[in-house]
Each structure stands twice: as C-alpha cells, then as structure tokens.
Amino acid sequence: MKVNYKIWLENEQGERVMGKGLLVLLSLIEQTGSINKAAKVLGMSYRAAWGKLNKAEEELGYDLIERRSGGRGGGGSRLTEKGNRLLDKFNKFSNKVDQELNTMFLDFFNK
Amino acid sequence: MKVNYKIWLENEQGERVMGKGLLVLLSLIEQTGSINKAAKVLGMSYRAAWGKLNKAEEELGYDLIERRSGGRGGGGSRLTEKGNRLLDKFNKFSNKVDQELNTMFLDFFNK
DNA sequence: AGACGTTATGCTATGATTGACATAACGAAA
C-alpha cells in the first residue's frame, strides 16, 4: 500500500494553470532553447506541447515564454521573468509537498 | 491563485484502491444501508457505483462491503470490519493532508 | 405462488480528452 497524488495551481476560475507536466516542459524549454526540442525529449508532439503552453498562458493572463520564429536556427523560445518565477516557486512547493506527504503517510499507515 | 489536488491509495501494482470518490460512496452505503440508495444520493447510477466497488475490492484483495440480495426490503449492504478500518484511516489521513497542504500553500504563495 | 427492492452484469451510446496530420509563416544567413 502506498500513497500517490496530483497537485496543481488554479486561477480564480478554477482552470488549472500549472502542474507537473507543464513544470517539466518549461524546464526543458529553458534547457534546450525550443518548444520543439523539449517536446521531442518528452516524447510528445510539438502540437501537444504548444497547446499546453497556450492554454496555460491564456488562463494565467501573462506569457510564460518568449517565442521567436525565423532567423538562424529557425528561432526558439525561452522563459520570461514571470515564467521563471512561477516555475521556480511551483518546483519548490511541489518538492516540499512530496516530502511532507510521505511523512504523513508513514505516520498514518505504517504503524 | 489557489492550489488543488487529488490524493489516493495504491496497491503494489499501482492500481488505485481508495480515493475521495470511494470514500464518500462507502460512507453513504453505511448511512443508507444500500449501494442503490447511496448512488442515488450522489446522483450516480447504481451501475457506476457497483463498478467502482467491484474494482476496488478486486484490487485490494478483500471485501469492503457485505452484500445481501433478496429478503425483506430487497436486501442491502454494509461495511465489513476491514472496509470500515480503511475508510476511517483514509478519512483522517485526507483531512490531515487538506489541512497541511493549505498551510504550505499559504507559506509559499501568499507572501 | 407473487410481489418487491435490492444486488449482479453485459452491452451500447455518448462525450471528452488526446494525438496525429497537414500546412503556413517567419526571418537570418548563405
């Protein structure tokens, strides 16, 4: 017997604007410099990644990444300042939750 | 901005054997004395409730409820001892998680 | 034997979410 969970952030309308999927995607965009490469690493289509990002940005009301198309190398994307802050906060938060949840689970279920 | 989450218990195979939906359903079965009545209260079909219960019991490897069909009133169902214990534990656990999670969220996001 | 309300279970329809395909636009460099 073990515990599992999903956690996410919502805006005022209850739409989910940040979760673990988006967290990983954003991290990889920052690392690789493009949505396309990040999607490939995750084994998802560019279309799916693009949709996720768009939806999140729309529901947040601000941009998470800066996009350039064209130019040398075709362009690319990088996190905005706000995107970076949200990513960092949620990352730390979810790590903390992970820790605490496991502790609580052991308290309740393993003796 | 607010936080939301889903939490559940899994068996060794990673199949989910207890969550908030089942928690409420089991509580109502204990209160009403039948799967049928509990399902009606929740606005779900008997078929759906029955499926949930079956799946959970199969994956747990033991019975959560005792079922009788036929007889006066048609029969009914009530929690087994083990079912009651699991229900109680998960209830307390998820209440605790609820509390802690909100505290953590405020720590991280509301200043 | 008949009635009643419950449990038991297969099957189908429906809706929602996800994924794949196709095509266009972009802009710097050669």
Added chain:
DNA sequence: TTTCGTTATGTCAATCATAGCATAACGTCT
C-alpha cells in the same frame, strides 16, 4: 532568393472514461 528549423493553428481520428439501458437472480414476506 533559397534554405532551414522553428513557431503557429485548424482539422480530423482515435482512444478512453462515463452514463444509461436492459435483464437476471435473490430471498423474505404476504
């Protein structure tokens, strides 16, 4: 002006979860 890899976006298909329908069995009481 051609090339290249990226972003942008509509559309259709497929997959999956859920709802509902239909039918059978059960057992006590009248």
